[in-house]
Amino acid sequence: MxxxxxxxxxxxxxxxxxxxxxxxxxxxxxxxxxxxxxxxxxxxxxxxxxxxxxxxxxxSPPEPPARQDDSKVADSAAVRPPTVTWIATVTADRAFYDRVLAREGPDSDRVEFPAYYPPRRITLHGSEILIGKRSVSQGLHPDIDLGIAPADAGVSRAHALLHLTPTGLTVTDLGSTNGTSLNGGDDLIPPEQPVALRSGDRVHVGAWTTITLTVEPA
Known part of the structure; x- marks a missing residue:
């Protein structure tokens, strides 16, 4: 039991x-x-x-294999310059117009300052950006067309050229009638010679047109 x-x-x-x-x-x-x-x-x-x-x-547990792809990406990112976008802002510059009148520049006697000209913001694409006025007969189609009303009569058909590279931007006057100046100065840049630009630089063309170049993150 x-x-x-x-x-x-x-x-x-x-x-x-x-x-x-x-x-x-x-x-x-x-x-x-x-x-x-x-x-x-x-x-x-x-x-x-x-x-x-x-x-x-x-x-012991095996160590995970090294991710070579990640290291290559990191190395290339370390040496590759950051990507930026150049912006051209076109304005009617009264101060520039007054300087043209004061020195009695070309066409100053027949060019009037526009009553209304809203700023135009243009994103630069490609490596060569033409500044000028559109001409069907001459086959000219500027990337920055200053022939849009109200047009600056002092701007030539093919006035200047912006050259964009991965490391910077230059401007070249193409032998325009009235020349090209920079940053409020009265001295014209030499024709057919590229001049380096930095973000914030102002390019003056014609009788009252100023193009301000700036960079922005892409």
Whole structure:
């Protein structure tokens, strides 16, 4: 006879004859050992899956391979200059017009300052940007067309050329009638010779037109 957890005497050794309570705990389940190298169940010294000897230390996990593509991208980004966009803002410049009148520049006697000329903002594209006036007969289609009304009569058909490179911007006067000046100065730049520009520089053409060049993040 055995005694169940409730204190009853029972002839059966597994469940109490009186209350049915289980007598004794079931044997604990022992987990099968696993290989420290691959994790597969292993009952002997040598793993049947990978052959690892359990008497030896577990192997260190492999290091992840170096991401060469990322390092190449980082290196190229470190040496590549940031991409920027050049913007040309065209305005009617009263101060420039007054200077032209004061020195009695070409066409000053017949060119009037426009009553209304809203600023024009032009994004520069390509490597060569022509400044001038459109002419169907001459096949001229300037990127910065100053022939749009009210047109500056002092601007030549092919007046100047902006040359854009990955490292900077230059302006070249193309032998225009009235010349090209910079940043409020009265001295004209030499024709057919590129002059380097920086962000914020002002290019004066014609009798009252000023083109301000600035860079912005792309």
């Amino acid at each position: 055995v005694t169940c957890p409730e204190g009853h005497r029972s002839a059966a050794a597994d469940y109490c004859d009186v209350c049915g309570a289980p007598i004794g705990a079931p044997p604990a389940t022992v987990a099968a050992p696993r290989c420290p190298a691959c994790g597969a169940p292993s009952g002997g010294r040598f793993c049947e899956a990978c052959g690892h000897d359990s008497a030896l230390p577990a192997p």
